[in-house]
Amino acid sequence: MFQKQTSDVEAGCTRDRNERASMSDLSAPIRVLCWSEWTEPKDVYPTGIHGEVAEYLNTLANMKARTAHLDDPEQGLSEAALAETDALVWFGHVRHDDLSDESVARVVRRVREEGMGFIPLHSSHMCRPLTALLGTSGKIASWREDEEWQRIEVRSPEHPVAAAVQEFVVPHDEMYSEPFDIPEPDTLVFYSYFQGGEEFRSGCAWERGKGRIFYFQPGHETLPVFRQAEVRQVIANAVRWVARRT
Ligand code: ZN
Numbered sequence: 446m447f448q449k450q451t452s453d454v455e456a457g458c459t460r461d462r463n464e465r466a467s468m469s470d471l472s473a474p475i476r477v478l479c480w481s482e483w484t485e486p487k488d489v490y491p492t493g494i495h496g497e498v499a500e501y502l503n504t505l506a507n508m509k510a511r512t513a514h515l516d517d518p519e520q521g522l523s524e525a526a527l528a529e530t531d532a533l534v535w536f537g538h539v540r541h542d543d544l545s546d547e548s549v550a551r552v553v554r555r556v557r558e559e560g561m562g563f564i565p566l567h568s569s570h571m572c573r574p575l576t577a578l579l580g581t582s583g584k585i586a587s588w589r590e591d592e593e594w595q596r597i598e599v600r601s602p603e604h605p606v607a608a609a610v611q612e613f614v615v616p617h618d619e620m621y622s623e624p625f626d627i628p629e630p631d632t633l634v635f636y637s638y639f640q641g642g643e644e645f646r647s648g649c650a651w652e653r654g655k656g657r658i659f660y661f662q663p664g665h666e667t668l669p670v671f672r673q674a675e676v677r678q679v680i681a682n683a684v685r686w687v688a689r690r691t
Pocket residue numbers: 567568619664665666
């Protein structure tokens with residue numbers, strides 16, 4: 446009888462400790478690393494797209510965003526930096542090939558094996574960590590930089606990345622068209638219709654290993670797309686989702 450009571454107490458203590466631990470993890474800020482190759486024009490994004498996104502995320506409760514770029518030591522992607530990252534937001538365009546094999550391997554391993562979230566934006570559809578994680582080229586059929594509108598339809602309103610997001614229009618952006626060489630998304634969250642009649646899978650969610658990935662198409666670097674409220678909302682939602690807080 447005495448032994449049973451002891452064991453109940455011990456079980457209770459263990460459960461309390463576990464509950465406390467998970468509660469404290471969930472209340473800790475999400476650690477976001479906003480990374481860019483930083484070729485975007487400084488007159489549009491003075492601190493880079495990584496700086497712009499980090500500045501916005503840091504206005505939100507429960508997020509702590511920092512920045513890194515391609516020309517930082519270890520390309521801003523050291524083991525130590527990634528170990529302190531729950532969600533990696535990525536912007537690459539013309540320098541995908543400058544990313545070292547080591548950097549790609551570190552990002553891929555941290556996503557697959559340790560569950561770091563990964564959010565490649567816009568022209569990052571062909572960034573090497575994404576193509577390595579998905580096993581496809583990420584190529585698109587065509588693009589056009591004519592500052593045309595795109596209408597973004599919410600295809601999966603129940604998905605956490607679509608929280609508080611209704612169909613919206615980005616008034617000026619770059620057109621991307623299908624076919625987009627990616628594996629079928631686990632969830633197609635957003636779908637875009639462009640002014641010229643083209644269509645594109647613009648918000649795609651996958652799980653790979655222990656990690657979550659969300660690709661989001663809007664955001665040509667010469668246009669202030671990352672200051673649009675809906676775009677910011679999607680990125681914040683995506684950070685919470687890939688960090689497994691939603
Ligand atoms: Zn672009």
